[in-house]
Amino acid sequence: MSQIERGWRRIVVKVGTSTLTAGSGRLNPPRMVDLVRQIAMLRDKGADVVLVSSGAQQAGRERLGFPKELKSIPFKQMLAAVGQSRLMHLWEQYFELYGIIVAQVLMTREDIEDRHRYLNLRDTFESLLQRSIVPIVNENDAVATDEIKVGENDTLSAMVCNLIEADLLILLTDTDGLYTADPSKDPDARLIERVDKIDDSVYKLAQGTSSELGTGGMYTKILAADMAVHSGTSVVIANGGRENVLAKIWEGTAPATWFPARITPTEGRKRWLLAQSVTAGSVFVDEGAARAIVHAGKSLLPVGIVRVEGEFERGAVISVRTLEGQEIARGLGNYSSRDLKRIIGQRSHEIAEILGYDYGPAFIHRDKMVLL
Ligand code: GLU
Numbered sequence: 001m002s003q004i005e006r007g008w009r010r011i012v013v014k015v016g017t018s019t020l021t022a023g024s025g026r027l028n029p030p031r032m033v034d035l036v037r038q039i040a041m042l043r044d045k046g047a048d049v050v051l052v053s054s055g056a057q058q059a060g061r062e063r064l065g066f067p068k069e070l071k072s073i074p075f076k077q078m079l080a081a082v083g084q085s086r087l088m089h090l091w092e093q094y095f096e097l098y099g100i101i102v103a104q105v106l107m108t109r110e111d112i113e114d115r116h117r118y119l120n121l122r123d124t125f126e127s128l129l130q131r132s133i134v135p136i137v138n139e140n141d142a143v144a145t146d147e148i149k150v151g152e153n154d155t156l157s158a159m160v161c162n163l164i165e166a167d168l169l170i171l172l173t174d175t176d177g178l179y180t181a182d183p184s185k186d187p188d189a190r191l192i193e194r195v196d197k198i199d200d201s202v203y204k205l206a207q208g209t210s211s212e213l214g215t216g217g218m219y220t221k222i223l224a225a226d227m228a229v230h231s232g233t234s235v236v237i238a239n240g241g242r243e244n245v246l247a248k249i250w251e252g253t254a255p256a257t258w259f260p261a262r263i264t265p266t267e268g269r270k271r272w273l274l275a276q277s278v279t280a281g282s283v284f285v286d287e288g289a290a291r292a293i294v295h296a297g298k299s300l301l302p303v304g305i306v307r308v309e310g311e312f313e314r315g316a317v318i319s320v321r322t323l324e325g326q327e328i329a330r331g332l333g334n335y336s337s338r339d340l341k342r343i344i345g346q347r348s349h350e351i352a353e354i355l356g357y358d359y360g361p362a363f364i365h366r367d368k369m370v371l372l
Contacts, residue, residue: 007045007046007047008042008047008167009046009047009167010049010050010165010166010167010168011050011166011168011169012049012050012051012052012157012168012169012233013035013042013049013051013052013170013246014052014053014153014157014171014172015035015051015053015055015172015240016054016055016153016172016173016174016240017054017055017057017058018173018174019031019174019240019241020053020055020058021058022241023241025061025066026062027055027058027062027086029090029094032091032094033097035240035246036091036094036097036098036100037098038244038245038246038247039051039095039100039246040095040098041246041247043100043132048129048164049134050129050135050137050160050164050166051091051134051135051137052136052137052153052156052157052160053087053091053137053138054138054153055083055087056079056080056087056141057076057079057080057083058083059082059083059084059086059087060078060079060080060081060083060084060086061079061083062083062086063082063086064082073146076141077142077144080141080142081142084104084106084138084141087138088102091136095134100134101131101132101133101134102135102136103128103133103135103136104135105121105128105135105136105137106138106139106140107137107139107140107156108139108143108144108149108150109148110148111140112159112163118163119313119315119316121163122163122315123314125160125163125164126164137156137157138153138156139151139153152220154171154220154221154224155220155224155227157169157171158223158224158225158227158228158231158233159227161228161233162227162228162231162233165265165268165269166233167232167233167234167261167265168233168234169224169225169228169233169234169235169236170235170236170238171225171235171236171237172238172240173218173221173238173239173240174239174240175218175239176191176239176242176257177191177236177237177238177239177255177256177257178192178195178202178205178206178218178221178237178257179192179205180192180205181205191255191256191257192257193256194257194258194259194260195225195259196260198229202222205218206218206221206222207219218237221237225237225259228259229259229260229261229262230263230268231263231265231268231271231272232261232265232266232267232269233265233268234258234259234260234261235261236249236254236256236257236258236259237257237259238254238255238256238257239254239255239256242254242255269332269367269368270370273317273330273331273332273369273370274330276330279317279318279319279330280310280312280313280318280333281308281311281312281316281318281333282308282309282310282318282321283300283305283307283308283309283318283319283320283333283340283344283363284305284307284308284321284322284323284325285300285304285305285306285320285322285323286304286306286323287322288304289301289303289304289305290304290322290328293320293328293329293369294328294329297366298366299362299363299364299365299366299369300320300331300362300363300364301362301363302335302340302343302344302345302346302351302363303345303346303347305344305345305363306344306345307323307344308337308340308341308344310337311337311338312333312336313336314333314335315332315333315334316333317331317332317333318330318331318333318364320364320369327372328371328372329371329372330369330370330372331365331368331369331370332364332365332368332369333363333364334359334360334362334363334364334365334368335359335363339355340363342355343355348361348362349361
């Protein structure tokens with residue numbers, strides 16, 4: 001399923017511990033450098049890339065001389081805390097070879113479920129990607145107790161896709177993808193190249209597989225794919241150990257299992273907007289603006305806004321209402337309420353002069369709006 005015609009715009013690459021260690025118990029620098037080279041290539045083709053990297057705990061084990069394994073959570077947290085800085089240190093050095101700056105983003109489930117933190121995270125990713133920095137993401141194992149833990153990075157990477165509206169998620173693992181049976185036991189096992197619908201039979205195929213070093217197996221990858229395809233991200237599971245696997249994925253020639261997105265990221269965003277039960281504030285618009293939005297498919301400009309209600313930050317979910325209070329649309333506001341109050345009723349070309357900066361002419365861009 002090559003996308004050469006349009007190219008992938010935003011890619012999340014997830015690498016598991018087994019890929020980073022090339023199956024040994026230690027981080028494998030040549031393997032990591034090779035991945036960095038390939039990520040640099042994706043960027044040269046014009047894609048933004050976010051790397052979700054496991055391997056912190058394993059790096060901690062290695063750094064501490066493989067201490068006696070304990071089952072306790074504090075022990076694992078200790079491993080991750082030691083290993084995370086080592087892991088980042090290595091990534092930073094290797095990306096530096098290609099002149100690429102990286103940033104560490106550690107998160108937990110709570111950070112995505114809490115709306116404020118979600119918006120903050122989204123802004124952080126946006127501002128990193130705008131500056132061509134590669135965010136390197138892992139779970140914040142040191143603070144994550146069971147309730148707030150995602151648990152494995154397959155699911156975490158699907159959540160990141162949703163945050164940055166990725167169009168492709170690449171899950172690199174130690175097999176080529178999903179098979180019709182366990183290839184180590186069944187000589188007739190065949191690689192499934194494309195899955196259009198993730199149903200029970202797909203989950204069944206994935207059950208019982210697990211990777212020795214990482215937390216997830218094929219099952220968690222299918223779960224992640226299920227989440228991602230429904231929010232507009234296509235997913236591919238492929239073998240991180242294959243030469244030039246990322247280039248081959250780009251070209252659509254890697255042996256792999258593809259899960260095409262069920263909707264576009266724009267539709268995904270619209271569904272998400274509709275699912276929000278509370279909005280952070282409301283803007284009341286004049287008749288002309290209401291008409292332009294509802295009938296002409298236009299963005300909402302500050303000039304059409306008469307009144308602002310609520311205190312909100314840039315990027316919050318905002319209700320667009322008529323002067324009588326009827327909600328006609330919902331969207332992501334491009335300015336905070338503080339800024340907006342200073343520019344309502346004004347022409348867009350005056351925004352920069354009034355505020356000293358601008359985030360574009362629209363308060364809510366058409367692509368970030370859904371009509372009700
Ligand atoms: N956050 C864990 C680590 O870096 C990995 C979780 C996983 O294997 O998916 O060690």
